[in-house]
């Protein structure tokens with residue numbers, strides 16, 4: 614028996630049950646009946662519309678959720694999907710009432726970056742572990758600078774594909790630890806996943822300005838394979854070292870965006886209008902430029918730097934992350 618046949622039988626049974634249920638509800642206060650009726654009707658209606666190609670049912674038709682539903686991440690496509698699962702379309706609007714066009718983030722996830730953050734701060738490496746982390750990052754930095762030189766857009770795009778990995782790996786491992794040990798996380802799971810998402814949004818922003826070439830995609834494929842696994846192992850072995858390495862990586866990210874800004878000011882890189890995704894994500898004025906976008910991204914990197922050095926410091930001082938509330942709410 615097919616899934617649809619089972620489904621139709623189930624809902625015919627539900628309809629029958631509903632009739633007897635409705636009559637038995639005559640003695641129930643009238644105030645409750647409309648709400649209950651809506652629940653059953655909505656589910657039955659939804660299921661019938663989803664039963665494509667079943668001749669015993671009503672003529673099949675896909676449900677066009679909303680003719681103005683154009684938030685397909687910047688593309689003006691129409692979302693036409695079956696409502697079989699009864700999941701309502703996610704609708705959002707901007708402050709001016711115009712439709713929200715992004716699916717990858719919603720209005721309540723947007724924020725104003727704290728550009729007053731100190732972008733020159735550096736964690737002085739004093740212990741052996743710190744020096745190991747620092748020189749690991751420095752040894753990775755020179756080949757990348759040689760490879761990219763002053764091709765800032767390309768550098769930024771590929772940098773973000775790496776930067777979005779540690780938060781997700783660390784967040785996942787803390788999540789597993791929390792459920793394995795039956796203990797709270799202190800908000801660190803969310804903080805690290807927020808960082809990963811923020812880095813991915815940096816990447817999505819640069820993608821609006823430059824498209825990766827085939828060899829860059831191949832490079833990212835290889836680098837991700839090595840880096841994601843290496844970071845996973847290092848986080849399992851020593852989370853404080855892993856966070857320290859990311860802290861230094863973020864310091865280098867801040868430095869590379871500072872160089873990007875210097876070249877923008879010198880006119881060596883064209884200061885193009887900011888992409889729409891950046892204007893919405895960082896709540897920037899509509900006339901913002903690439904320079905404004907790089908400025909807010911650099912502020913984000915400085916926040917990641919502080920978060921990761923802080924996480925490492927907590928553990929270096931013999932504490933667990935969960936003992937200190939995570940710096941949530943940056944967004």
Ligand SMILES: [Fe+2]
Pocket residue numbers: 773776811812815866910914
């Ligand atoms: Fe980033």
Ligand SMILES: [Fe+2]
Pocket residue numbers: 776812863866913914917918
């Ligand atoms: Fe970052």
